[in-house]
Amino acid sequence: MTEVEKLGQQAQQAALKLATISTKVKDEALQAMADALLEKKSFIIEQNNKDMKEAKKQNIGDALLDRLMLDAKRIEDISVSLREVAALKDPVGEIINGWRLPNGLIINKVRVPLGVVGMIYEARPNVTVDAAGLCLKTGNAVILRSGSVALNSCLALTDVVAEAASKAGIPDNAIQSIRTPDREAVYELMSLNKYVDVLIPRGGASLIQSVVQKASVPVIETGLGNCHVYVDKDADIDMAVNIIVNAKCQRPGVCNAAESLVVHRDIVREFLPLAVKKLTAAGVALVGDKIAREIAPEIGEAAEEDWITEYLALKLAIKTVVSLEEAITHVNKYGTKHSEAIITEDYSAAMRFTDEVDAAAVYVNASTRFTDGGQYGLGAEIGISTQKLHVRGPMGLESLTSIKYIVFGNGQIRK
Amino acid sequence: MTEVEKLGQQAQQAALKLATISTKVKDEALQAMADALLEKKSFIIEQNNKDMKEAKKQNIGDALLDRLMLDAKRIEDISVSLREVAALKDPVGEIINGWRLPNGLIINKVRVPLGVVGMIYEARPNVTVDAAGLCLKTGNAVILRSGSVALNSCLALTDVVAEAASKAGIPDNAIQSIRTPDREAVYELMSLNKYVDVLIPRGGASLIQSVVQKASVPVIETGLGNCHVYVDKDADIDMAVNIIVNAKCQRPGVCNAAESLVVHRDIVREFLPLAVKKLTAAGVALVGDKIAREIAPEIGEAAEEDWITEYLALKLAIKTVVSLEEAITHVNKYGTKHSEAIITEDYSAAMRFTDEVDAAAVYVNASTRFTDGGQYGLGAEIGISTQKLHVRGPMGLESLTSIKYIVFGNGQIRK
Numbered sequence: 001m002t003e004v005e006k007l008g009q010q011a012q013q014a015a016l017k018l019a020t021i022s023t024k025v026k027d028e029a030l031q032a033m034a035d036a037l038l039e040k041k042s043f044i045i046e047q048n049n050k051d052m053k054e055a056k057k058q059n060i061g062d063a064l065l066d067r068l069m070l071d072a073k074r075i076e077d078i079s080v081s082l083r084e085v086a087a088l089k090d091p092v093g094e095i096i097n098g099w100r101l102p103n104g105l106i107i108n109k110v111r112v113p114l115g116v117v118g119m120i121y122e123a124r125p126n127v128t129v130d131a132a133g134l135c136l137k138t139g140n141a142v143i144l145r146s147g148s149v150a151l152n153s154c155l156a157l158t159d160v161v162a163e164a165a166s167k168a169g170i171p172d173n174a175i176q177s178i179r180t181p182d183r184e185a186v187y188e189l190m191s192l193n194k195y196v197d198v199l200i201p202r203g204g205a206s207l208i209q210s211v212v213q214k215a216s217v218p219v220i221e222t223g224l225g226n227c228h229v230y231v232d233k234d235a236d237i238d239m240a241v242n243i244i245v246n247a248k249c250q251r252p253g254v255c256n257a258a259e260s261l262v263v264h265r266d267i268v269r270e271f272l273p274l275a276v277k278k279l280t281a282a283g284v285a286l287v288g289d290k291i292a293r294e295i296a297p298e299i300g301e302a303a304e305e306d307w308i309t310e311y312l313a314l315k316l317a318i319k320t321v322v323s324l325e326e327a328i329t330h331v332n333k334y335g336t337k338h339s340e341a342i343i344t345e346d347y348s349a350a351m352r353f354t355d356e357v358d359a360a361a362v363y364v365n366a367s368t369r370f371t372d373g374g375q376y377g378l379g380a381e382i383g384i385s386t387q388k389l390h391v392r393g394p395m396g397l398e399s400l401t402s403i404k405y406i407v408f409g410n411g412q413i414r415k
Numbered sequence: 416m417t418e419v420e421k422l423g424q425q426a427q428q429a430a431l432k433l434a435t436i437s438t439k440v441k442d443e444a445l446q447a448m449a450d451a452l453l454e455k456k457s458f459i460i461e462q463n464n465k466d467m468k469e470a471k472k473q474n475i476g477d478a479l480l481d482r483l484m485l486d487a488k489r490i491e492d493i494s495v496s497l498r499e500v501a502a503l504k505d506p507v508g509e510i511i512n513g514w515r516l517p518n519g520l521i522i523n524k525v526r527v528p529l530g531v532v533g534m535i536y537e538a539r540p541n542v543t544v545d546a547a548g549l550c551l552k553t554g555n556a557v558i559l560r561s562g563s564v565a566l567n568s569c570l571a572l573t574d575v576v577a578e579a580a581s582k583a584g585i586p587d588n589a590i591q592s593i594r595t596p597d598r599e600a601v602y603e604l605m606s607l608n609k610y611v612d613v614l615i616p617r618g619g620a621s622l623i624q625s626v627v628q629k630a631s632v633p634v635i636e637t638g639l640g641n642c643h644v645y646v647d648k649d650a651d652i653d654m655a656v657n658i659i660v661n662a663k664c665q666r667p668g669v670c671n672a673a674e675s676l677v678v679h680r681d682i683v684r685e686f687l688p689l690a691v692k693k694l695t696a697a698g699v700a701l702v703g704d705k706i707a708r709e710i711a712p713e714i715g716e717a718a719e720e721d722w723i724t725e726y727l728a729l730k731l732a733i734k735t736v737v738s739l740e741e742a743i744t745h746v747n748k749y750g751t752k753h754s755e756a757i758i759t760e761d762y763s764a765a766m767r768f769t770d771e772v773d774a775a776a777v778y779v780n781a782s783t784r785f786t787d788g789g790q791y792g793l794g795a796e797i798g799i800s801t802q803k804l805h806v807r808g809p810m811g812l813e814s815l816t817s818i819k820y821i822v823f824g825n826g827q828i829r830k
Contacts, residue, residue: 016747020770101792105781114803115773193627197803212608216628218636218804239826246828332431354821355435358530366520366824375829376820377516388529388612388817389633390805402803405791406769409781411654413661414790 003180004188007143008195010173011116015141017171019113023090029168030086030133034079036164037129037157041075047156048125055123055149068123068150078129078157081380085133088379091397092139106408111401113139115197118189120211122203123147128154131200132161132175134382138400143196144177145189147203151181190215197402202383205310220390220399222383225255225338226310227368230327230353231275232344233266239365240343241275244316246367247341249282253312255384256339256371260307260317262327265291268320272296279316288318307334324349328356335359338386339368360386360393418595419603422558423610425588426531430556432586434528438505444583445501445548449494451579452544452572456490462571463540470538470564483538483565493544493572496795500548503794506812507554521823526816528554530612533604535626537618538562543569546615547576547590549797553815558611559592560604562618566596605630612817617798620725635805635814637798640670640753641725642783645742645768646690647759648681654780655758656690659731661782662756664697668727670799671754671786675722675732677742680706683735687711694731703733722749739764743771750774753801754783775801775808 001009037044048070055068094111101107117140119131128144135142146154158177166172178185190199190211199219201211212219229247231240247258263271268291276296279286286299287306293299299318306317307330321327331340341363342353350364361371371394373381378396385391391399416424452459463485470483509526516522532555534546543559550557561569573592581587593600605614605626614634616626627634644662646655662673678686683706691711694701701714702721708714714733721732722745736742746755756778757768765779776786786809788796793811800806806814 016771016773019773099792101790105785107791112773213631218633218802220804221633236826242826242828250829350823356431358431358434358527359819361820361822363822364824366822366827367829369829370520370822370827371820375516376522377514387633389635392818393820402807404774405776405786405808407776407778407781407785408765409779411651411657412781412785413657414665414782414784 002188004178004185004192007176007178008116008192011141011143011176012195014171014173015113015115018139018141018174019092021139021170025169026090026136026139027086029136029165029170030082032164032168033129033133033161034082036160037075037079037082040160041072044075044153044156044160045070045072048153050152051150058149060123060149064123068125068153070125070153074126078126081130082133085137085380088137088397090137091401096403103412104410105412108406108408110404110406111398112404114400114402116141116143116195117400118143118145118192118196118199118217120145120186120189120199120201120207121147122207123150125150125153125157127202128157128177129161131382132158134380134397134400136165136170136174138397140400141174142176143189144175145186146177148181155179187214190217193217200383220383220385220395221387222385223255224310224336224386225257225384226260226308226334226336227256227258227339228260228262228331228335229258229341229343229368230262230331231264231267231271232324232327232342232346232349233264234346234349235267235271235343236345237267237271237274240271241278243341243343243365243367244275245278245282247369248279248284248316249314250367250369252314256368257312258316258341258368259309259311260319260334262319262321262330263292264324264327265320265322268292269295272318283314285315286318287315289320291320292318310336324352328353331357336386338384339363339371341366341368360384417603419593419600419607422591422593423531423607426556426558426591427610429586429588430528430530433554433556433589434507436554436585440584441505441551441554442501444551444580444585445497447579447583448544448548448576449497451575452490452494452497455575456487459490459568459571459575460485460487463568465567466565473564475538475564479538479564483540483568485540485568489541493541496545497548500552500795503552503812505552506816511818518827519825520827523821525819525821526813527819529815529817531556531558531610532815533558533560533607533611533614533632535560535601535604535614535616535622536562537622538565540565540568540572542617543572543592544576546797547573549795549812549815551580551585551589553812555815556589557591558604559590560601561592563596570594602629605632608632615798635798635800635810636802637800637810638670639725639751639801640672641675641723641749641751642671642673642754643675643677643746643750644673644756644758644783645677645746646679646682646686647739647742647757647761647764648679649761649764650682650686650758651760652682652686652689655686656693658756658758658780658782659690660693660697662784663694663699663731664729665782665784667729670725671783672727673731673783674724674726675734675749677734677736677745678707679739679742680735680737683707684710687733698729700730701733702730704735706735707733725751739767743768746772751801753799754778754786756781756783775799
């Protein structure tokens with residue numbers, strides 16, 4: 001039996017027990033895990049230093065180095081996030097609905113854990129603890145696998161929180177990490193249908209696509225966002241400028257940031273110079289189609305590729321359209337079904353856009369940046385699903401659950 | 416562009432339009448499809464005859480031949496099932512819930528179609544129309560692919576219903592079949608993530624496993640059922656005999672039929688002779704463990720394989736256990752998480768079994784045969800999901816839907 005197979009078998013055993021553990025024990029375990037992180041801070045930092053040293057040798061770049069780095073402050077933040085998860089409502093056990101059949105059978109549709117969750121992520125040690133906490137809260141066993149650059153850090157964090165959880169009454173092996181840096185182990189996890197109920201990849205597009213392509217275990221696809229803000233002919237111009245600047249600039253590196261601005265030609269002459277001025281002042285590099293460049297000659301020329309690209313940076317592509325219909329067609333053609341916004345004072349245009357645009361979240365007169373579990377009031381967020389199966393949009397705790405039908409009878413047989 | 420790619424692109428275009436078609440138009444189209452099947456009966460039977468002739472040459476066996484065969488009566492039944500789907504409530508557009516955020520944003524969580532559904536099935540022509548009807552009702556475009564033995568029949572049915580749907584106002588290409596018998600086309604469909612939102616395989620274990628293993632498009636896994644009836648020490652013996660006979664014999668070839676009987680040793684001497692007598696009289700071949708064979712020496716010896724096998728036939732494996740705990744462990748080890756039953760008058764045993772057994776449906780004092788969309792009152796059934804993602808257990812119309820967040824603002828930007 002390989003390491004991964006063994007982890008899978010152990011996780012499944014743990015998951016069966018974990019499914020019936022009380023909320024109280026789970027919440028106490030989350031607090032104990034938070035305490036343990038603070039107690040073992042120096043051990044964790046020591047292990048993180050090994051990763052940092054090796055990462056510097058490999059020249060992984062400052063942004064990645066920063067994500068990898070753990071210090072006392074960051075460990076405290078991670079520990080606080082576990083306490084926040086402890087404070088959330090436990091979704092497990094909820095009777096979603098129930099009914100009585102004519103033959104007297106009583107059906108309860110009950111929320112239960114998924115079982116075993118596989119998390120595949122990159123060199124972000126904090127994801128280790130985030131995922132462990134969210135899975136524990138929802139009664140799932142988790143098998144974690146970080147990017148190899150972060151392996152020492154992630155194993156240290158896993159060991160610390162898993163030990164604390166066990167001591168607090170959580171079944172052993174509820175929280176495990178794959179210890180080998182061997183890449184084959186990841187592929188093995190992706191095919192471990194016998195033991196793993198779902199895979200959640202977290203990270204960049206290439207990681208997620210690799211998991212989607214290779215996994216036979218069901219996957220929740222997250223992340224990719226080529227989001228548009230469409231400024232309709234009846235937009236409030238000041239509002240439109242505010243919203244595109246916010247959607248592009250407030251945090252350009254995230255999936256719900258806008259990547260394209262689509263503008264109705266009836267308003268483009270009035271709107272675009274104001275928008276270009278503010279966006280340029282905010283440091284945004286602009287490219288646009290022919291009409292946009294006639295109005296704002298200082299912007300670059302957009303190629304077909306620009307309509308497809310998720311820049312994740314201070315860059316924005318500008319498309320002009322002759323109608324609402326053309327705007328909707330453009331958004332549905334190039335969008336990634338994440339978050340799309342219309343700015344308009346026209347009621348019918350707003351209704352048509354929300355009806356016809358196919359995306360997890362469609363906004364009228366608001367920034368795409370709101371697509372977020374915290375902003376929506378869902379509590380913790382595991383990610384943002386861009387697939388349509390199981391969960392779409394911001395994923396709260398419920399997205400880590402499934403259902404079970406419990407049926408009470410008194411001797412019923414099928415006729 | 417290949418045939419399958421073209422179908423995918425067309426289906427996606429159709430799906431965008433179909434998502435906003437009214438219930439009235441969809442229901443009228445379903446009625447028109449039902450009418451067309453009756454009108455084109457002789458064309459359909461003629462095409463089916465081609466398949467039947469070829470299938471007989473291939474010696475596919477009487478059971479498969481019977482499933483493949485279409486006559487006037489069967490076409491009428493298929494047409495009635497479309498009218499039944501028309502009479503169901505349309506789940507699309509339901510506002511599942513909604514709330515107002517402190518910043519004034521109003522969030523509506525709305526039920527929407529999945530988009531494009533790929534159905535991969537075997538030589539059962541009726542699945543063509545069933546799937547087309549259920550997908551149309553839920554606003555999904557569908558790409559159908561039957562077993563090659565049934566291809567002429569399925570293409571005839573597709574052409575008839577697709578034409579009727581178009582005439583009734585449904586977008587072209589909402590219902591399509593892959594026309595080439597080439598197996599590669601199926602693999603292509605399984606990897607068509609760009610256009611296909613979900614795959615639903617329907618058929619035997621090998622078809623389903625092949626799709627689960629090879630597809631990169633999200634799959635809803637259906638079907639496999641190694642179901643147990645556990646007779647607890649405090650069971651009502653007459654009820655227990657009735658239920659195991661029903662669960663095994665009422666329709667042995669389906670996934671919710673029982674494959675194993677698990678009996679507590681405190682009741683086995685009293686219960687087993689009665690059960691064996693009735694089961695044997697019903698033509699069931701029995702195998703059991705050592706204790707079971709001491710009590711009923713006429714039964715065969717069970718091997719490890721018997722605990723795993725989904726017989727789908729009049730055969731049953733009998734396991735004896737010393738405790739409720741051992742029964743639960745056995746069920747969780749060998750079950751396929753489909754349907755499991757306990758027969759007991761002991762309240763705590765019933766509660767513990769329903770809590771600890773991991774399955775889509777867990778029964779107290781009722782037959783496993785009830786796991787069915789029709790029996791549960793869900794209306795039509797697309798299949799029974801044995802995975803935990805998206806939908807578990809009987810799949811009604813809602814399982815063919817996803818959600819969309821529609822967010823109404825008045826200029827909100829993220830701080």
